[in-house]
Structures are given as structure tokens and as C-alpha cells.
Amino acid sequence: MYKNKKSHTGKYIVGVTIILIITIVITAEKANFATNITSYITTPVYGLFNGINSLIGGSFNYIVRIGTLEVDNERLLKENEKLKYDNFILNEFKEENKELRNLMEMSERNLYSVVTGAEVVGVDSSSYSKIFIIDKGRNNGVNENMVVINYDGLVGKVIEVNDLSSKVMTIADEKIAVSCMLQRSKEQVILKGANLQDNGEVCKLDYITTDTDIIEGEDIVTSNISDIYPEGIPVGKVTNIQTDSSNLVRQVYVKPNVNFKRINDVLLIKNKE
Numbered sequence: 001m002y003k004n005k006k007s008h009t010g011k012y013i014v015g016v017t018i019i020l021i022i023t024i025v026i027t028a029e030k031a032n033f034a035t036n037i038t039s040y041i042t043t044p045v046y047g048l049f050n051g052i053n054s055l056i057g058g059s060f061n062y063i064v065r066i067g068t069l070e071v072d073n074e075r076l077l078k079e080n081e082k083l084k085y086d087n088f089i090l091n092e093f094k095e096e097n098k099e100l101r102n103l104m105e106m107s108e109r110n111l112y113s114v115v116t117g118a119e120v121v122g123v124d125s126s127s128y129s130k131i132f133i134i135d136k137g138r139n140n141g142v143n144e145n146m147v148v149i150n151y152d153g154l155v156g157k158v159i160e161v162n163d164l165s166s167k168v169m170t171i172a173d174e175k176i177a178v179s180c181m182l183q184r185s186k187e188q189v190i191l192k193g194a195n196l197q198d199n200g201e202v203c204k205l206d207y208i209t210t211d212t213d214i215i216e217g218e219d220i221v222t223s224n225i226s227d228i229y230p231e232g233i234p235v236g237k238v239t240n241i242q243t244d245s246s247n248l249v250r251q252v253y254v255k256p257n258v259n260f261k262r263i264n265d266v267l268l269i270k271n272k273e
Contacts, residue, residue, distance in 0.1 A: 154256070216238050
């Protein structure tokens with residue numbers, strides 16, 4: 001009887017154990033199934049959120065990069081403008097130094113009786129660049145009608161003097177008449193400002209007849225019959241010759257050697273003695 005009880009108890013334990021194992025297996029399978037279902041549902045959602053997050057993050061980084069590029073571009077533009085300005089100033093100094101060296105060489109060669117050098121400090125507002133102001137005056141030995149030149153040739157003459165500054169009228173002004181000579185043929189001519197609004201640097205020769213030996217491209221210098229200008233100062237070059245309808249008189253235009261719009265330094269020399 002004791003053995004029967006023991007046998008029933010063992011069977012009961014085995015049965016309970018089998019039931020527990022089956023329950024655990026079924027529960028585990030259900031859990032795996034639920035996990036799989038949950039993963040199947042949530043994985044696309046996670047992917048969507050990750051995509052949106054990447055898109056937002058990428059857009060933000062793109063905007064930040066654009067802002068950085070704009071700042072860098074603005075900085076580079078400013079640096080480029082500064083380099084352009086520095087280069088411009090350097091070129092201006094080079095040109096000014098070149099003018100000064102040329103003027104010094106002219107003075108050292110004793111081609112003319114130099115009284116003083118001067119710097120252009122202003123332009124007469126009513127003269128269209130035909131009258132300018134220099135920084136030397138009576139205190140520096142400057143007198144009216146004193147001849148003014150630079151390394152390119154004849155500039156003009158002094159028309160007004162005070163103690164510290166003077167006014168110079170260029171040969172492009174129609175009020176000035178200069179006795180000149182055609183360098184090739186040696187014929188005497190009179191040069192005056194042409195008073196052309198489109199180009200105030202052009203001069204003309206007066207009273208040129210058809211029998212005057214003159215050609216385009218010919219050089220003109222001051223002549224030996226001038227009242228105040230020493231002989232041989234370079235003046236300009238013949239650029240255009242026109243004959244009137246009567247075939248008796250020709251209009252002859254001359255471009256001065258001096259660029260009056262870019263003149264910085266000049267020499268004042270003694271008048272013809």
C-alpha cells in the first residue's frame with residue numbers, strides 16, 4: 001500500500017512537471033510571437049522617425065554651412081577689396097616716384113634753368129582741367145608768365161601768383177598762344193587750345209595753308225621766336241589734318257605730350273632770356 005501511494009505521487013509529480021513545461025513553451029512561443037508582431041509594427045515607425053530626424057538634422061547642418069559660407073565669402077570679398085586698394089595706392093606711388101625721378105633727371109641734365117619744382121594741389125573748377133594750382137608761389141621765386149614743364153614736355157605758364165601758391169594755365173586753353181616749330185620741316189606755326197568740349201587736351205595750329213609742309217604724326221616743339229618759352233621744348237604731335245572747302249586753309253589738330261588729367265609734379269623754369 002505504501003508502494004502504491006509512492007507510485008501515484010511520482011506520477012503526479014511527472015504530470016505536473018510536463019504541464020509546467022508545456023505551459024512555459026506555449027508562453028515563450030506567445031511571447032516571441034508578440035515580440036515579432038511588435039517589432040514588425042514598430043520597425044517602420046522607428047525608420048520613419050529616424051529618416052525625419054536625419055532630414056531635419058541634415059537641413060540644419062546645411063543651413064549652418066550656408067551661413068558659414070556667406071560669412072567666409074563676405075570676409076574674402078573685403079580682403080579682395082583691400083588688396084585692390086593697396087595695389088592701387090602702390091601703383092600711384094610708383095607713378096609719382098617715376099615722375100619725380102624723371103623731373104630730377106631733367107634738372108640734373110641742366111636742359112633748362114630750373115627755378116623750383118612744384119606739386120599740383122588743385123584744379124580750377126571753371127577751367128575743365130585747363131587751369132590748375134601748384135603749391136609754390138612768390139616765396140619760392142615764382143613769377144607770372146614763368147614757363148611750366150614736366151618730363152613729357154610743355155605744360156603751360158603761370159598766370160597768377162600769391163605768396164604760397166600759383167595758378168598755371170595749360171597750353172590746352174584757347175587763351176594761350178605758343179610759337180612752335182614743326183620738327184621735321186622747321187616751319188614756324190602758332191599753337192592754341194582748340195576749346196573742344198569732348199577732349200580738352202587737343203590743341204590746334206592757326207593759319208596753316210595748303211602749302212605748309214606738314215604731315216600727320218609730326219612732332220612739334222617750341223620755336224626760337226617765342227617771347228617767353230625757351231626753344232626746343234617738346235609740345236605735342238600732329239594727329240589730324242583737315243582741308244576746308246576752298247582748299248586754301250587747313251585745320252590741323254595736335255595732341256599735347258602732357259596728359260593734363262594725370263599731372264602731379266612740374267618744374268618751373270626761367271623764361272627765355
